Amino acid sequence: MWNYGTNILGYTNYRNIQQIISKEAVRGLPPLEVKDKGCGECQVGKQTKSYHQKLQQVVIARVLELKHMDMMEPTQVENIRGKKYFYVYVDDFSRYTWVEFLREKLDTFEVFKKLILQVQNKKEQHVVRIRSDPRKEFENSKFVEFCAIEGITHECSSPITPQQSGVVER
Template sequence: MGIKVGRLFELTSLHIPVVTQISRSSSTPSIYRWHLRLGHTSTKKLRTLVSGGLLGISKFESFNCVHCQLAKQPASSFSLNESINNTPFGLVHSDVWGPAPTSTVNGYRYFVLFIDDYSRFTWIYFLKHRSEISQTYIEFANMIKTQFARSIKIFRTDNALELIP
């Protein structure tokens, strides 16, 4: 039995059907086995069930569950950005993706991203052919010059050979 808390059900009682001696295993299940059976339930909830006599175990014995310990382990933090860019367009990252397995309604199968490292602002351009990447970069650089009165100082890609003249 349980009550619904948000999108989860909290276990409030456990009904164990009466099992005949023939089908009962020779050893009584351990608290660790109940922990596993109940989906790695907390020790607090297991203590409540044991004290209520619902698990067929007379006393609570502590245990270690490696899976629970690993699940509760905090994730490693990302390294701090060592970027020394203190101006917009000091460093612009770019990546090309494609071809897509299916083209868009307008026939685009590729796209290229331009990301300003300082502001994290991202531009995306859709392309029909991979050969359009060089022209798209020129259009992007001209847009930066006209709209922001700046030029790109460092342009970083993943060795997109299409950009090499």
């Protein structure tokens, strides 16, 4: 019966329809019994986005304890060296950011390895954890093997949830 009511009265507020029915305010309106709160379209139209709750801040004690990394989609125009992808790498403690430009996504592992070894040698400390999106570039066998050898824990954020990797997304 509800769909019949919405067809006649449009997508009017539920309480207004109840008042119209109880006061018999519309001539020729057959008696309607409103049992549920609306049709599927009404429910979808009234949905709101639920926001992610802020996570409890984990205190990072030193440089290289946690690194965030992300591969940005290709730019429309290549740079003068023919590179169209870029790889961003951020230290959580210092917020120091490295950006490497790449020709192909396949170059990601080599750039990652070079950057990790370079930073570890310069700071004389080891990277403890890295956090990234769950992408093929960061979850291949070479990447996993290198992290195991270096003692690096790889954490992946949930797919299609940039809020979880906000440090590198900004």
